Amino acid sequence: QQKVQQSPESLIVPEGGMASLNCTFSDRNSQYFWWYRQHSGEGPKALMSIFSNGDKKEGRFTAHLNKASLHVSLHIKDSQPSDSALYFCAVSPPPYQGGRALIFGTGTTVSVSP
């Protein structure tokens, strides 16, 4: 049974600063990973996906994947107050397990202080 853990549980980052979020997963057959963001009162929205080892950058957001160490991270550069939200790491099951229903991590609450 896949386990997805996130750390820290919460963090406060100054406006303009860097936020770093971590996620570990347990199934070595996992291939595809997502970061979702949820603002208060809304449903989660996908920020980005990653499936190759290394870095993937989209604007101020950079995801890093290391499958060997079962680790994926998200870094938010130049944090803005609008980045204050709950962030989830999510892992897609491999195709032989359906490949569809995401397994979500425990979440990290990010607060950007002005």
Place this chain on the structure above:
Amino acid sequence: GGIITQTPKFLIGQEGQKLTLKCQQNFNHDTMYWYRQDSGKGLRLIYYSITENDLQKGDLSEGYDASREKKSSFSLTVTSAQKNEMAVFLCASSPGTVYAEQFFGPGTRLTVL
């Protein structure tokens, strides 16, 4: 673009009551999902459906029934609401391919008195 609509936005029920939550999507997506979120924590899968009339159980399916009578809609029934239960139920949809992005609705907040 498209949208996912969940009704009702807030649902208050009594212990033991049968309660139904509804979800509609106009993305024309094949796959739809129901997740439960407790106290702003992680999402847990209740049911998903890869096509009309298909149902697949998630880890949290006990105590719930689901129905996918047409492609655009997916309903979830709480078969016997538990006192002090409070959670947000999130509906999502995605294209039929594996590894596809999921799009979420705003949620239904359930309170059981």
